[in-house]
Amino acid sequence: xxxxxxxxxxxxxxxxxxxxxxxxxxxxxNVMSAPKMVWHGxxxxxxxxxxxxxxxxxxxxxxxxxxxxxxxxxxxxVVRQAKSGxxxxxxCNGFQVLTEAGLLPGxxxxxxxxxxxxxxxxxxxxxxxxxxxGHYQKDQVVRIPIAHKDGCYFADPSTMYLLENEDRxxxxxxxxxxxxxxxxNPNGSSANIAGIYNDTGTVLGMMPHPERLIDPALYGTDGAxxxxxxxxxxx
Amino acid sequence: MAPETPALxxxxxxxxxxxxxxxxxxxxxxxxxxxxxxxxxxxVMWSEHCSYKxxxxxxxxxxxxxxxxxxxxxxxxGVVSLGDGQAAVFKxxxxxxxxxxxPYQGAATGVGGIMRDVFTMxxxxxxxxxxxxxxxxxxxxTRHLVAGVxxxxxxxxxxxGVPTIGGETNFDPRYNxxxxxxxxxxxxVDANRIFKSAAKGVGLPVVYVGSKTGRDxxxxxxxxxxxxxxxxxxxxxxxxxxxxxTEKLLVxxxxxxxxxxxxxxxxxxxxxxxxxxxxxxxxxxxVGIDLDLDKVPMREEGMTAYEMLLSESQERxxxxxxxxxxxxxERIFTKWELDxxxxxxxxxxxxxxxxxxxxxxxxxxxxxxxxxxxxYERPYEKRxxxxxxxxxxxxxxxxxxxxxERLIGSPHLSSRRWIYEQYDHMVMADTVQxxxxxxxxxxxxxxxxxxxxxxxxxxxxxxxxxxxGGKQAVAECWRNxxxxxxxxxxxxxxxxxxxxxxxxxxxxxxxxxxxxxEACKVFHFPVVSGNVSLYNETNGVAIPPTPAVGGVGLxxxxxxxxxxxxxxxxxxxxxxxxETGHLGQSIYMxxxxxxxxxxxxxxxxxxxxxxxxLVRGFIKSGTVxxxxxxxxxxxxxxxxxxxxxxxxxxxLEAPPADMPAHAVWFGEDQARYVVTATPDKVDTxxxxxxxxxxxxxxxxxxxxxxxTVPGEAPLPLGMLRAAYEDWLPRFMTQG
Numbered sequence: 013x014x015x016x017x018x019x020x021x022x023x024x025x026x027x028x029x030x031x032x033x034x035x036x037x038x039x040x041x042n043v044m045s046a047p048k049m050v051w052h053g054x055x056x057x058x059x060x061x062x063x064x065x066x067x068x069x070x071x072x073x074x075x076x077x078x079x080x081x082x083x084x085x086x087x088x089x090v091v092r093q094a095k096s097g098x099x100x101x102x103x104c105n106g107f108q109v110l111t112e113a114g115l116l117p118g119x120x121x122x123x124x125x126x127x128x129x130x131x132x133x134x135x136x137x138x139x140x141x142x143x144x145x146g147h148y149q150k151d152q153v154v155r156i157p158i159a160h161k162d163g164c165y166f167a168d169p170s171t172m173y174l175l176e177n178e179d180r181x182x183x184x185x186x187x188x189x190x191x192x193x194x195x196x197n198p199n200g201s202s203a204n205i206a207g208i209y210n211d212t213g214t215v216l217g218m219m220p221h222p223e224r225l226i227d228p229a230l231y232g233t234d235g236a237x238x239x240x241x242x243x244x245x246x247x
Numbered sequence: 248m249a250p251e252t253p254a255l256x257x258x259x260x261x262x263x264x265x266x267x268x269x270x271x272x273x274x275x276x277x278x279x280x281x282x283x284x285x286x287x288x289x290x291v292m293w294s295e296h297c298s299y300k301x302x303x304x305x306x307x308x309x310x311x312x313x314x315x316x317x318x319x320x321x322x323x324x325g326v327v328s329l330g331d332g333q334a335a336v337f338k339x340x341x342x343x344x345x346x347x348x349x350p351y352q353g354a355a356t357g358v359g360g361i362m363r364d365v366f367t368m369x370x371x372x373x374x375x376x377x378x379x380x381x382x383x384x385x386x387x388x389t390r391h392l393v394a395g396v397x398x399x400x401x402x403x404x405x406x407x408g409v410p411t412i413g414g415e416t417n418f419d420p421r422y423n424x425x426x427x428x429x430x431x432x433x434x435x436v437d438a439n440r441i442f443k444s445a446a447k448g449v450g451l452p453v454v455y456v457g458s459k460t461g462r463d464x465x466x467x468x469x470x471x472x473x474x475x476x477x478x479x480x481x482x483x484x485x486x487x488x489x490x491x492x493t494e495k496l497l498v499x500x501x502x503x504x505x506x507x508x509x510x511x512x513x514x515x516x517x518x519x520x521x522x523x524x525x526x527x528x529x530x531x532x533x534v535g536i537d538l539d540l541d542k543v544p545m546r547e548e549g550m551t552a553y554e555m556l557l558s559e560s561q562e563r564x565x566x567x568x569x570x571x572x573x574x575x576x577e578r579i580f581t582k583w584e585l586d587x588x589x590x591x592x593x594x595x596x597x598x599x600x601x602x603x604x605x606x607x608x609x610x611x612x613x614x615x616x617x618x619x620x621x622x623y624e625r626p627y628e629k630r631x632x633x634x635x636x637x638x639x640x641x642x643x644x645x646x647x648x649x650x651x652e653r654l655i656g657s658p659h660l661s662s663r664r665w666i667y668e669q670y671d672h673m674v675m676a677d678t679v680q681x682x683x684x685x686x687x688x689x690x691x692x693x694x695x696x697x698x699x700x701x702x703x704x705x706x707x708x709x710x711x712x713x714x715x716g717g718k719q720a721v722a723e724c725w726r727n728x729x730x731x732x733x734x735x736x737x738x739x740x741x742x743x744x745x746x747x748x749x750x751x752x753x754x755x756x757x758x759x760x761x762x763x764x765e766a767c768k769v770f771h772f773p774v775v776s777g778n779v780s781l782y783n784e785t786n787g788v789a790i791p792p793t794p795a796v797g798g799v800g801l802x803x804x805x806x807x808x809x810x811x812x813x814x815x816x817x818x819x820x821x822x823x824x825x826e827t828g829h830l831g832q833s834i835y836m837x838x839x840x841x842x843x844x845x846x847x848x849x850x851x852x853x854x855x856x857x858x859x860x861l862v863r864g865f866i867k868s869g870t871v872x873x874x875x876x877x878x879x880x881x882x883x884x885x886x887x888x889x890x891x892x893x894x895x896x897x898x899l900e901a902p903p904a905d906m907p908a909h910a911v912w913f914g915e916d917q918a919r920y921v922v923t924a925t926p927d928k929v930d931t932x933x934x935x936x937x938x939x940x941x942x943x944x945x946x947x948x949x950x951x952x953x954x955t956v957p958g959e960a961p962l963p964l965g966m967l968r969a970a971y972e973d974w975l976p977r978f979m980t981q982g
Binding site: 021022024025027028031032067068069071072073074127128129130131157159161221223224226227229230231 | 667673
């Protein structure tokens with residue numbers, strides 16, 4: 013599998029994401045090339061099987077998270093390839109960038125608590141028929157950390173209706189037993205949304221960080237299945 | 248050509264924090280009257296903050312060497328070897344005065360400054376910690392200060408992508424008007440690629456990189472060298488403003504440039520900005536330095552030489568490069584969209600020269616700034632130790648478990664989750680022990696090695712007995728590292744005290760250093776970097792002596808690491824160490840009786856060392872399943888913390904009958920650890936401990952989901968957890 017990881021000057025989860033992908037490749041006996049790190053100022057993006065937009069603070073995010081990054085030279089290429097069907101995974105700040113770039117609907121607003129929150133949360137898997145979630149089962153509860161200040165997902169009612177009816181919600185914040193409750197919602201997101209797909213299920217944006225739980229030494233391995241699924245399905 | 252210099256008024260000299268005696272010395276060193284710019288330069292370089300003039304003679308008492316030490320005090324940060332050609336670079340620094348005046352920016356720039364100290368040495372920062380002291384929860388400013396400091400620390404470290412893996416927070420009315428914000432950073436570097444600050448060589452380009460210079464932070468170093476009064480709020484303009492995104496660019500650009508073989512010396516512009524960085528580099532290199540201030544990238548117009556030299560604008564670095572390598576450096580800094588300017592050169596003159604608009608604004612012999620700074624052997628008075636208080640003179644509670652609930656739900660012991668969840672503690676995906684245990688631990692990327700980090704001091708002990716308190720700070724840090732299985736390597740310190748011109752404060756300082764030095768020697772646990780913050784007092788009332796210690800330890804293989812969480816029902820809980828039931832200066836005394844009296848628990852360093860080595864051996868051999876240092880709040884609090892972390896209950900046996908029960912459960916005797924083991928390992932633990940004369944007592948077993956002690960109704964873990972988790976969020980959302 014060939015993967016491109018987009019690196020903005022303020023990205024800080026680019027290495028973590030590349031490591032997670034790389035270890036999934038190694039585990040699958042896949043000895044193909046390491047994920048390629050692509051600088052934000054580049055205007056050319058090598059053709060690939062997966063584009064990963066990692067977490068961080070793209071350009072400092074003093075304006076609005078991801079707003080400036082959405083207009084960087086490389087994002088024009090990301091948008092073009094995404095529209096032609098190349099799978100794109102945006103994690104945390106990457107999710108914010110994908111919404112600002114118009115690849116995904118809605119916005120990520122300041123957390124309801126107004127504070128940065130870093131902790132493990134439970135997610136209910138809403139779909140398992142995509143390249144991203146193929147190693148999870150629908151309705152399975154997984155534990156993945158969040159770390160953000162602007163993760164409150166919001167969209168207008170017609171978009172929300174579309175997301176629900178087109179089965180485009182990827183993950184929802186839930187209790188340990190899978191119940192969708194207000195108490196389990198860490199940031200005030202509409203309908204407890206933690207991640208959404210585009211209309212073809214090829215672009216996924218999510219606030220939680222699967223790349224941070226890929227190893228028992230890091231308190232869990234629930235994140236690893238996203239990368240193993242991508243490696244298998246996009247082979 | 249020496250500048251034209253009319254005599255400066257006494258008031259102006261005094262406003263610069265220079266005493267009449269110091270001014271006489273300044274005139275002798277310079278051989279003439281200084282310009283206003285020169286007076287400004289002297290004022291910051293001779294300030295307590297930059298010159299360590301009150302503390303220097305005493306700091307020499309601290310041991311600073313050992314086979315593991317690659318770089319001791321004197322550079323931007325200390326360096327210790329991790330084996331395999333790797334090294335850890337670390338330092339702790341205070342940002343107390345600015346954080347009280349402007350908590351968000353003060354704390355943020357404190358974090359930014361300490362990270363710059365670490366990456367200046369060539370290291371990538373891999374872990375942050377902080378030690379915070381706030382006033383009483385009932386003080387009207389406390390909530391505002393906590394909120395601002397925590398969010399300032401979080402926003403800066405989070406944006407940098409460096410995990411904040413722990414720390415400590417105290418509430419004590421003695422910090423009402425002087426909070427303490429001490430930030431620590433640990434970085435990782437190849438031992439053969441460490442960068443230093445000596446600008447050796449003449450005619451070399453002096454390069455300025457990073458943010459532009461503005462008027463912020465002028466006289467920050469001088470502010471940090473004076474006490475507060477009612478007018479302190481007016482000092483807000485002396486607080487710097489942080490820009491973590493620029494710092495993120497700066498770390499990446501600097502590390503990228505460090506891969507090229509072009510840097511001769513590098514120094515971050517911290518306190519006293521351009522002045523301090525250029526003076527230190529030139530002085531260490533044994534050369535002069537000539538700065539053309541017209542070349543300095545400016546954020547605002549019309550700044551004078553005085554303002555430019557004293558500005559503490561953040562996210563700036565000064566470098567001395569190999570001649571001809573400017574284009575390589577410029578290309579990298581342009582890529583990262585940072586300012587880059589050649590602003591001067593090193594010279595043979597041995598002088599610090601600054602020119603602006605065609606005028607020589609300063610021309611000072613470097614030794615006058617770097618070495619002629621006054622060094623004071625200030626008079627000091629040591630206090631008589633307080634008499635010990637017998638356990639029977641501290642009243643027993645009606646219920647032990649009820650007392651536990653009160654203690655663990657108090658401001659002193661309650662969960663710090665509200666704080667650490669605002670810090671990204673997992674970024675870099677190597678955090679193998681998250682906040683809430685004895686130490687934070689990060690894996691050395693790509694290896695099985697772990698770095699344990701802990702920040703410690705117990706201010707109430709130090710206030711009661713600075714000598715024992717100094718010992719205890721080092722001992723507790725040593726224990727916290729040991730409890731993870733780490734071999735403690737070295738410490739950095741952050742010595743926070745009141746006004747050293749008062750003999751009783753100087754006495755606290757001297758005693759604390761003596762205690763720390765003693766402990767460091769016994770543990771072979773040297774001090775490799777540090778910082779002194781004096782004048783932490785307002786209207787003549789000083790903070791408790793607070794010598795914060797930040798320690799780093801090495802875990803050879805994280806698979807052999809231990810933590811505080813109880814692991815399995817049926818495991819036996821054991822106490823290692825001697826019990827005396829010491830309640831003086833305990834959390835029990837302050838929570839239950841609202842008083843802090845008597846001597847703090849004495850620290851037997853020899854026992855500490857034996858205990859530490861014993862426990863580390865048990866961890867390495869896999870004999871124990873969980874380990875926790877027995878500290879604040881005593882034995883029962885330690886057990887409760889282990890239960891909460893492991894989500895398992897405990898059934899405890901009756902305590903020894905020869906001591907009051909509350910003294911057994913809540914006494915704060917030092918040199919103790921609580922461990923758990925499967926029943927088949929208990930005899931081994933007893934046998935080995937007996938060889939070292941270490942007492943072992945079986946406390947009970949891990950079972951179900953309640954805390955039980957004989958004769959009382961079981962305390963459900965859920966209730967204990969509610970008490971533990973409730974206090975801080977509730978406090979922060981009130982009013």
